Amino acid sequence: MTEQTEQTAESAETEQAEERQALVSPPPPDVLPAAPAAPAAPEGTPLVPAKAGKDRRVLRAVLRWTAVAVVFAAVGTAAAYGITRQERTDLPGLATESDGRWNYPEIVRPPLPSGSPAPFAEANKAAAHHADLRALVLPAPEGAKADKALRGKDGWLATKDFLAEFASKEDREAAGQVLTDYGLRHVAARGWTTRDGTHTRIYLLRFGTAAVADELFATELIHYDSPTYAVRGAEEFDRDEGFPEKTEFAHVTRSPYAETKPYGAEQVRQAYLSAGDTVALIVQSRKGTAGTVPFQQTVVLQSQLLS
Numbered sequence: 001m002t003e004q005t006e007q008t009a010e011s012a013e014t015e016q017a018e019e020r021q022a023l024v025s026p027p028p029p030d031v032l033p034a035a036p037a038a039p040a041a042p043e044g045t046p047l048v049p050a051k052a053g054k055d056r057r058v059l060r061a062v063l064r065w066t067a068v069a070v071v072f073a074a075v076g077t078a079a080a081y082g083i084t085r086q087e088r089t090d091l092p093g094l095a096t097e098s099d100g101r102w103n104y105p106e107i108v109r110p111p112l113p114s115g116s117p118a119p120f121a122e123a124n125k126a127a128a129h130h131a132d133l134r135a136l137v138l139p140a141p142e143g144a145k146a147d148k149a150l151r152g153k154d155g156w157l158a159t160k161d162f163l164a165e166f167a168s169k170e171d172r173e174a175a176g177q178v179l180t181d182y183g184l185r186h187v188a189a190r191g192w193t194t195r196d197g198t199h200t201r202i203y204l205l206r207f208g209t210a211a212v213a214d215e216l217f218a219t220e221l222i223h224y225d226s227p228t229y230a231v232r233g234a235e236e237f238d239r240d241e242g243f244p245e246k247t248e249f250a251h252v253t254r255s256p257y258a259e260t261k262p263y264g265a266e267q268v269r270q271a272y273l274s275a276g277d278t279v280a281l282i283v284q285s286r287k288g289t290a291g292t293v294p295f296q297q298t299v300v301l302q303s304q305l306l307s
Contacts, residue, residue, distance in 0.1 A: 100293035102141035102194065107301055110135035119276040120251045120307070127210035127276035129306070133188045136278070137202055138302045140192035147191025150201060157189040162203050165283065171229040182216045183208050198286040198294060202302060210276045217274035222255045227270060231283055234259040234268035242292060247300045249307040251275060256299060269295045275306035
């Protein structure tokens with residue numbers, strides 16, 4: 001092979017390599033030199049540069065990569081538009097009150113009497129709630145109709161009116177004797193009905209010390225899988241395991257239950273809470289089914305007030 005032939009082959013190989021490089025990874029725009037202004041061609045000269053074939057290949061490669069960039073930009077814009085068009089409840093972490101939660105007023109713990117420790121302060125050995133028990137009952141949500149039967153006298157509910165929550169005469173008598181034996185001091189209560197027909201009743205029972213309240217809660221009022229005394233409108237319950245772990249409070253023990261099928265015209269949900277010297281009973285019932293979300297919300301907020 002002559003020297004001229006070898007040079008021709010090397011030139012062809014170089015041109016092919018440049019072509020492949022242009023198609024796979026075109027040079028960035030800031031590397032490409034600006035094209036100099038072409039001199040005026042004599043009249044009748046064809047308007048085709050000497051390296052028109054190679055330049056066209058480079059141009060096609062640049063245009064192809066530009067088109068890919070435009071497609072990715074369009075896809076990204078469409079995805080962003082899709083997210084902005086979705087309802088907030090369709091996106092994780094953006095749920096609003098439309099999931100069934102009620103609008104409660106601002107929840108504020110009542111003030112303590114001067115010089116009194118908080119219920120779970122180290123100095124408070126009895127874990128007593130020194131705040132007014134009536135002020136520790138969760139307020140009704142917006143738009144709810146108050147249950148006048150639970151107002152009691154000056155905000156204190158008679159024990160017999162609390163016992164009326166239980167279905168059978170035998171349970172009312174048995175529960176009444178238990179409360180007497182454990183030295184029940186006061187009952188504060190509040191009830192309401194929301195627009196969707198959910199009827200809520202909350203009872204706070206205060207005892208002498210946390211030890212007394214804890215023993216009553218653990219040995220007399222609940223079993224693991226069901227409450228000891230059946231409330232009105234329900235007979236069979238299962239423990240409600242649907243509460244998120246993050247809703248637990250260090251000083252509040254919670255035992256929630258949901259009525260099992262087949263239930264009657266209404267479903268009943270209930271929960272017992274033990275917090276220091278106070279035991280709470282929360283009951284919700286509603287025609288058809290009692291909502292999970294408002295029940296959990298009510299139990300958690302009442303727990304927060306007692307913690």
